[in-house]
Amino acid sequence: MKKKIWLSSPHLSGHEMQYIQEAFDENWITSIGKNIDEFEYSLAQYMEMDNHIVALNSATSAIHIALILLGTNSQDEIITSSFSFVASANPIIYCGATPIFIDSEEDTWNMCPIALEQAIKDRISKGKKPKAIIVVHLYGMPAKMDEILKIAEEYEITVIEDAAEALGSSYKGKSCGTFGRFGILSFNGNKIITTSGGGALVCHTQEDKDKAVFLSTQARDPAPHYQHSHIGYNYRMSNIVAGIGRGQMEVLKDRIEARRKMHDFYISLFKDIKGIKVFSEPTDEYYSNHWLSAIIIDPEIAGKTREELRMALLEENIESRPLWKPMHLQPVFSTSPYYETDVSEKLFENGLCLPSGSNLTESDKKRITDVIVDFFSDH
Numbered sequence: 001m002k003k004k005i006w007l008s009s010p011h012l013s014g015h016e017m018q019y020i021q022e023a024f025d026e027n028w029i030t031s032i033g034k035n036i037d038e039f040e041y042s043l044a045q046y047m048e049m050d051n052h053i054v055a056l057n058s059a060t061s062a063i064h065i066a067l068i069l070l071g072t073n074s075q076d077e078i079i080t081s082s083f084s085f086v087a088s089a090n091p092i093i094y095c096g097a098t099p100i101f102i103d104s105e106e107d108t109w110n111m112c113p114i115a116l117e118q119a120i121k122d123r124i125s126k127g128k129k130p131k132a133i134i135v136v137h138l139y140g141m142p143a144k145m146d147e148i149l150k151i152a153e154e155y156e157i158t159v160i161e162d163a164a165e166a167l168g169s170s171y172k173g174k175s176c177g178t179f180g181r182f183g184i185l186s187f188n189g190n191k192i193i194t195t196s197g198g199g200a201l202v203c204h205t206q207e208d209k210d211k212a213v214f215l216s217t218q219a220r221d222p223a224p225h226y227q228h229s230h231i232g233y234n235y236r237m238s239n240i241v242a243g244i245g246r247g248q249m250e251v252l253k254d255r256i257e258a259r260r261k262m263h264d265f266y267i268s269l270f271k272d273i274k275g276i277k278v279f280s281e282p283t284d285e286y287y288s289n290h291w292l293s294a295i296i297i298d299p300e301i302a303g304k305t306r307e308e309l310r311m312a313l314l315e316e317n318i319e320s321r322p323l324w325k326p327m328h329l330q331p332v333f334s335t336s337p338y339y340e341t342d343v344s345e346k347l348f349e350n351g352l353c354l355p356s357g358s359n360l361t362e363s364d365k366k367r368i369t370d371v372i373v374d375f376f377s378d379h
């Protein structure tokens, strides 16, 4: 069997162990220490913002903390993108609140501003204004932030940006994750950089940051004994894990460049193949990290289906994966309100994510090319 080519696998810099060793040497191996401070600082530098970033044990925890900081409870409705990974929506349920799903638009595959406004009007007419909008930048593609922020402002609804897949992406020159009241980053194993598992909450004030640290470290009141007047969580990133993050930050730029080159590779690979569209930025106001490269197949034109291509790649031990299954189609959210545009269901039906890792070699690319050229040449 040929070596497996993964969709997106961890790609270390080589310096991670050195920072982990430092944590051991100084015996700072829990939830405070230099690795955490430096990791947060370098993220803030990268995103060109003040250091109000809080490193946590996952992006899912970061969304949960953001919702708690907004005071989310069982009376609330929270809007989010239907076309996303389930972790964008689960924390809404952790708070006992109701998720309201919004479908995608064609250009960015992200939250459709028109459906968003319809949803807000409809929810208000039913007697409840949504408390927050969790907008996702899927596959690293920035959402239509001007339109979404304008609507959020008009109806005075707080924005949380799920930039778990979009570290290094920007919209009109501004980093994804810095537009909303809160931003979310993920360092899970398959993301553009990894800490093995981890995430961050991007805040914009010291007050929010302090509250997030407090809540994510068991909400301990200042007292010599253990005193608690709030429910807390054990969500802080450890100083060991943050050491991996420090090593990864040294190469973030290279990783983004490599992922963007994979996107270029697919553009040229599919250039002459009819019925295939490589997912790309709609204009140069959008800058995607191209965390995952994705294509849409029109089976009528291509004469092949998404599943056939996926199986052909799998036969050569090359991983590919259908696009995210929209939340409104998930059994667990079948009764949640949903405002549709018809876009995400088609994306799910005909879309495929292709190997996109920053560590793919020329010979990996050759194997991918051979399968794809062969697959589309025999019809």
Ligand SMILES: *Cc1c(COP(=O)(O)O)cnc(C)c1O
Residues within 6 Å of the ligand: 057, 058, 059, 060, 061, 084, 085, 087, 088, 136, 162, 164, 165, 185, 186, 187, 188, 197, 198, 199
């Ligand atoms: C990966 C991901 C998350 C969750 O990140 P974790 O760090 O694994 O909790 C949330 N939202 C989106 C869009 C993601 O891709």
